[in-house]
Amino acid sequence: MATKAKLLEAAEAEFGERGYHDGSIVEITRRAGVGLGTFYVYFESKEAVFRALVTHMGHETRAHIARQVEQAPDRLSAERIGMRAFFEFARSHRNLYKIVMESQFVAEDSYRAYYDSFAEGYRRNLQAAVDRGEIRPGDADIRAWSLIGLSVFLGMRYAIWDETADLEPVVDAALDMIERGLSLGPKP
Template sequence: MPKQKAIPSAETDPRTFKQPPKKARLTRGEKSQQTYRNLMDAAAKIVGETGYAATSIAKVTEAAGVAHGTFYNYFKDRQALFDVLLPYVGEQMTDQITEDLADAGNGIEREIARFRAYCDYLKSTPGFYRVLYEAEVFAPAAHEAHIQRLSDGYHRALKRAMDAGHLRRMSDDELAATVAILLGARAYVAMQHKNTGKVPESAVQAYADLMRHGLFL
């Protein structure tokens, strides 16, 4: 009995089979940007785990998967890396918080959601606390720039709430002081729970009650 000829399937028939689309090659600029992000992400992870003092160029390049000499295509020295590290991770933090606030509503509920989003970010990125607070010593200019950017952004957010009628009217000086108080609350709550990397729900509720009802009777 003659052997039957196999019928090609859609997967094997050269007339119908389509090669998967090739991934577009990265441009030189895109490769450079990716390498920069790899170095920054590696530095953030190492500093978050061991601190600035223990972070070497060799450790960063090894974690980033690049040659040691590649580092100097992006940074003059280790200090140059430290001087941009906190602004880099700080922007990631604010971007994540902004994304979490997409459906947060307005007024006091938005403020409480902002605090909760910050606590959630600390839980998912526990190394951020060390990157932030050690920067005051190891990268003071970066620390000052980060705090200023946070303060300016918070000031604009509360000004919008004020203009929308969700926040009582106050002078610019009083608003600046309020921003400092709220940022201080976030900082010290984070400090209290830095070893666990998790801010408990009770802390969020305490913040919410303070926002809704004030402190004194």
Template sequence: MSALTDDEQELVSPATGRPLTKRGEATRRRLLEAAEAVFAELGYHEASIVKITERAGVALGTFYLYFDSKQTIFEALVIDLNSRVRHSMTEAMTGATSRIEAERRGFEGFFRFTAEHPALYRVVREAEFVSPQAMRLHYERIVEGYVAGLSAAQADGDVDAALDPEITAWALMGMGELIGMRFLLWERDAAGTAPTEIDPAVIDSMMLFIRNALAARTTHEEDTQG
């Protein structure tokens, strides 16, 4: 079973070719959680299937009921982390009454997930070398939803219509990733403990920049800036 399948598809055992039972899904989840910890701690090349199964508390042979290889579970982990971070962002944005509010809530959801799952950064960065296809899929899935939201906001007159939604989505995603790295991961490394959230003042400053970048402009503003 390829790990690079849509995360909404039915999970199937590569060994039996049959859909996983509820118990099987729970075991697969334990393996993914163990892989997240092992890959984050050791990196891809030092990690091993034995270490993952030991961490998960399952027999070595059980691993192959769910994944074909170390690379397969690594790719599955990239997709799993992607699915969960997107869910965190979408859930946080629920109820927002403007695109600017949605942006803030979405970033807050992203930063909360990053604080709880710092492995996201190391796993995705290693994917550049281990599985470039998985890394690209991770970013493209985030951008896909982002573009849809920005386009809808432009149609509602809530975002500058002159902006290219795709380029804007990539720019905003890059901003969030680097700010999370600087003000979450590096702060954790400096303090020796993991912060549970990003400093609200950082988000305030970030949102001032985003508000100025996205705000719909009047005809007068466009004329004076042209």
């Protein structure tokens, strides 16, 4: 399993730097320090390793966030902690956005599966929070996709495009939006 992990790490570097079309299996194996034949023990093609990489990156991102939020006392705290964790993960895995974005053109089903996996977990967690009385009832699917969109685009803007941005005010503003929306308050 260590060899497969080295190949995925090398593929992340290769595709992150050169993109899918310019990336090469030979360069992936060179980066991983394994022979070309070893690559084919684990993957049948460049597309296969790319698809596996998108899946792997989604798993790693979700696992990182889950570890960070597991002790959160309630759903809104979990949102705050999870958003911060996602931004930090994106900053430390700079190729994440490039690879996931490119996957919509190389392997659209992998791209959709990446986000569907996030949405499924989010839906479950949001519904559980409703059941515990932590948040008001609402469409968990729409909420999940809305929260994913918020995090993805804020992460792109403030964690990737401006890697020096202070993330705390970004998280504070996003959580204010999540908690209060744009409303001035109750309607008369």
